[in-house]
Amino acid sequence: xxxxxxxxxxxVAATAALVAQEPIPQPRTSGGCPVESRAFHDCATxxxxxxxxxxxxxxxxxxxxxxRSRNNGIAYDVESxxxxxxxxxxxxxxxxxxxxxxxYQPWALxxxxxxxxKGFEDPQGHCAPSGAPRKNNxxxxxxIIQPRGYVVxxxxxxxxxxxxxxDGRQHLPKSIKMWHGDPVGRWEGDTxxxxxxxxxxxxxxDMSGNFQSENIHVxxxxxxxxxxxxxxxxxxxxxxxxxxxWTLNFxxxxxxxxxxxxxxxxxxxxxxxxxxFTDDTGRGESKTFREK
Amino acid sequence: xxxxxxxxxxxxxxxxxxxxxxPAYRPPRLPNGHPDLQGIWQVRNTANWNLQAHxxxxxxxxxxxxxxxxxxxxxxxxPEALAIKEKNWxxxxxxxxxxxxxxxxxxxxxxxxxxxxxxxxxxxxxxLSEYVHTWRWIPLTPLARYPGYESWMGDPRGRWDGDTLVIxxxxxxxxTWFDHAGNFHSDALKVTERLRRTAADxxxxxxxMEDAKVFTRPWTIRMPLYLHRDMDRILENECYIYAEEAGKxxxxxxPK
Numbered sequence: 160x161x162x163x164x165x166x167x168x169x170x171v172a173a174t175a176a177l178v179a180q181e182p183i184p185q186p187r188t189s190g191g192c193p194v195e196s197r198a199f200h201d202c203a204t205x206x207x208x209x210x211x212x213x214x215x216x217x218x219x220x221x222x223x224x225x226x227r228s229r230n231n232g233i234a235y236d237v238e239s240x241x242x243x244x245x246x247x248x249x250x251x252x253x254x255x256x257x258x259x260x261x262x263y264q265p266w267a268l269x270x271x272x273x274x275x276x277k278g279f280e281d282p283q284g285h286c287a288p289s290g291a292p293r294k295n296n297x298x299x300x301x302x303i304i305q306p307r308g309y310v311v312x313x314x315x316x317x318x319x320x321x322x323x324x325x326d327g328r329q330h331l332p333k334s335i336k337m338w339h340g341d342p343v344g345r346w347e348g349d350t351x352x353x354x355x356x357x358x359x360x361x362x363x364x365d366m367s368g369n370f371q372s373e374n375i376h377v378x379x380x381x382x383x384x385x386x387x388x389x390x391x392x393x394x395x396x397x398x399x400x401x402x403x404x405w406t407l408n409f410x411x412x413x414x415x416x417x418x419x420x421x422x423x424x425x426x427x428x429x430x431x432x433x434x435x436f437t438d439d440t441g442r443g444e445s446k447t448f449r450e451k
Numbered sequence: 452x453x454x455x456x457x458x459x460x461x462x463x464x465x466x467x468x469x470x471x472x473x474p475a476y477r478p479p480r481l482p483n484g485h486p487d488l489q490g491i492w493q494v495r496n497t498a499n500w501n502l503q504a505h506x507x508x509x510x511x512x513x514x515x516x517x518x519x520x521x522x523x524x525x526x527x528x529x530p531e532a533l534a535i536k537e538k539n540w541x542x543x544x545x546x547x548x549x550x551x552x553x554x555x556x557x558x559x560x561x562x563x564x565x566x567x568x569x570x571x572x573x574x575x576x577x578x579l580s581e582y583v584h585t586w587r588w589i590p591l592t593p594l595a596r597y598p599g600y601e602s603w604m605g606d607p608r609g610r611w612d613g614d615t616l617v618i619x620x621x622x623x624x625x626x627t628w629f630d631h632a633g634n635f636h637s638d639a640l641k642v643t644e645r646l647r648r649t650a651a652d653x654x655x656x657x658x659x660m661e662d663a664k665v666f667t668r669p670w671t672i673r674m675p676l677y678l679h680r681d682m683d684r685i686l687e688n689e690c691y692i693y694a695e696e697a698g699k700x701x702x703x704x705x706p707k
Contacts, residue, residue: 216482223572287692288584302588304577306489306570311577318554318604319584320577322568328683337687339584421588423602427691427701428553428626 189229189410190388200254200408203382203390212349212383215305219325220349220383222310225414225421227300228391234296236367237261237407252296252407255394261369262402274368281363286426288319288338290362291355291377292393292407300414302421310344310351317426323353330356336373338362351381374399387413478614478648483573486614486648491568491685492676494656498562501632502526502672511631517562520659520671526634532665539633547631551701552690554585554603556627557620557642558658562674568685576609576616581685589618596621601638603627616646629660637664652678 187193192202212220235242239251239259251259263271274280283289289297299316312321323344331341333356340358344351360373380392389411396404478486497505497514504516504524518524528536539546549555555563565582578587589609600606606622625638645657654676661669694701 282692285692285695288687288689304570304572304575304588306572306577309570311570311579313577313586313588317584318586320579320586322570322579322684324684331684335686338689338692339687341684420597422597422600423604425554425603427583428603430702 189412190385192384192410194229194410195250196252196254196259196408197257199410200390200392203384203388203408203410207349207382207384207390210384213386217307219305219346220351221305222303222351222381222383222389223305225300225302225419226389226411227414228295228297229410229412234293234365237296237365237369238367240367252409253405254408255406256403261364262405264400264402267370267400271368271370274363274370277368278366281366281368282361283363283366286317286430287361288317290338290358290371291340291342291353292379292391292395293362293364294321295379295391295411296365296409299424300421313421315421315424318424323351325351330354333357336360340377349382353379353381355379372397372400381411387415476648476650481571481573485573485611486616487571488569488576488616488646488648488654489571491566491679491682492654493564493566493679494562494674495677496562496674498672498674499559499564499630502630502634503632505632517672517674518670519657519673521668527667527670529665529667532635536633536635539628539635541633543631543633546633548627549631552583552694553626554583555580556603556623557587557605557607558644558660558672559627559629560585560587560604561644561656561658561676565688566679566682566685576618579685582688583690584687605642612645614647616644618642618644618646620644635665636660636662639664646676649675652680654678 189199190203190206192199192206215221235247236249237252238261240249242248253259253261256262294314297316299314301312301314304311304313308325310323310325314320321339321342323342325344325346327345328343330343335341335357336359337357338359338361340355342353342355344353355377358371358373358375358377360371360375362371363369364371374397376396378394382390384390390408391411392406392408394404394406481487496517497512498517500511501514502517503526505511505514507513516524518526521527544550560580560582561567563580563582565580567578567580570577570579574590574592576589576591578589585604587604587607589607591609591611594608596606600622601624602622603624603626605620607618607620609616609618620642623636623638623640625636628635640660640662643659647655649655655673656676657671657673659669659671660666691701
């Protein structure tokens with residue numbers, strides 16, 4: 160009898176846990192395309208072939224205005240997965256490889272699995288800048304402006320920015336490593352291509368421990384496929400960590416909310432909670448930055 | 452004696468004539484005819500340490516001061532506010548918000564010892580600072596103020612007054628300082644900045660501060676911003692993360 164009750168209680172608890180881990184409700188389409196990563200990629204690519212964007216004075220597609228990502232919530236996990244503590248199940252954002260898993264080398268997969276249990280080491284939780292491509296994988300929006308020869312992203316999250324020159328200039332010397340990396344852009348037809356090097360390798364891609372090294376090379380591609388949606392694709396290469404390049408994609412949507420006003424998100428200023436999960440309390444430890 | 456006065460008067464007149472005769476600088480322009488202020492700029496002064504004239508001290512370079520109004524170069528504090536400034540001065544090594552890597556606010560962001568990049572379209576100006584990678588977005592088109600807006604970097608609106616870019620910023624919090632010397636303001640601060648390109652390599656920058664809670668009258672600073680000809684991009688200074696990496700994390704006070 161006792162055992163039955165206990166079993167029943169456990170079943171209820173398990174059901175409650177399952178309910179709690181239901182995926183966050185997602186819109187089923189974006190720009191008329193399904194949001195599942197592979198189907199979205201095929202659909203957005205097809206639409207972009209015939210879509211004619213409005214243009215800036217210098218003839219490039221006009222991306223100006225407020226945008227936000229239509230991804231899986233706030234990018235708990237770029238891989239598809241069943242979810243875990245504090246990480247709801249996600250459909251994933253990866254399109255290559257087809258299994259939607261990052262093609263880690265064995266040592267790197269082991270490291271990722273270890274980091275996955277240490278969410279408090281997520282650099283973004285320490286107000287560190289998010290780098291590429293994670294900066295676009297945010298719940299918060301951003302403004303794009305296009306001064307002549309540049310595309311500039313002014314992000315709400317962390318109140319930081321990307322300045323992308325579109326003159327295809329040389330990258331900085333390898334000795335300079337930065338949280339934001341060195342973005343160099345160029346236009347390929349109506350696609351903005353942004354080549355990222357000089358990243359410091361301290362970023363995660365998401366909240367699930369998917370990590371980088373300072374050898375990372377990211378190529379982001381932005382193609383408008385309706386007046387209010389951009390197909391965002393990022394290809395990641397790092398022969399020291401992955402067995403092959405891999406690619407993720409999701410939709411960026413124009414923020415047309417009436418009366419929207421971009422407020423200031425100052426992350427570090429007034430921060431009061433970090434001490435709860437770093438080593439100056441003895442209740443946790445955070446070594447991510449110092450190990451490297 | 453008469454001869455000497457006459458000589459001085461003549462020299463003075465000649466100087467005036469020379470100034471009048473110099474052709475006015477014609478700035479490069481955007482397609483809509485407004486001046487092009489774009490480039491990477493930085494001050495070459497010690498305003499970040501102290502807006503008022505000051506001798507050198509430990510970790511602080513000397514400077515002639517940048518307060519041009521009142522003419523005596525002193526910030527016109529109310530007496531009770533001057534006492535707060537003196538307290539700030541005494542604790543500046545730890546109390547200066549920049550010691551905690553906080554956003555520098557306006558106008559201090561404009562005269563930090565870090566470069567900033569100005570980028571423009573015909574309807575907006577962006578000022579992007581290397582220090583903590585922060586931005587100011589200044590619309591030149593009408594945009595209603597957001598009621599109750601309070602922030603580190605303020606809520607700016609811009610317009611052209613001839614060839615001068617005028618930026619009016621309100622919506623400040625009371626947490627930022629004007630400099631390392633503890634010069635401060637309240638959340639009633641209004642800053643009016645004027646940027647005019649007066650030579651190919653110079654923007655003459657001016658800012659007038661109004662804050663009736665702290666000052667007895669408006670006051671103004673003026674300084675040149677110089678164009679960097681040796682940089683094609685600004686880099687980054689992620690101050691608070693560097694502190695954590697150095698094993699000296701900056702922590703807020705947690706309520707007991």
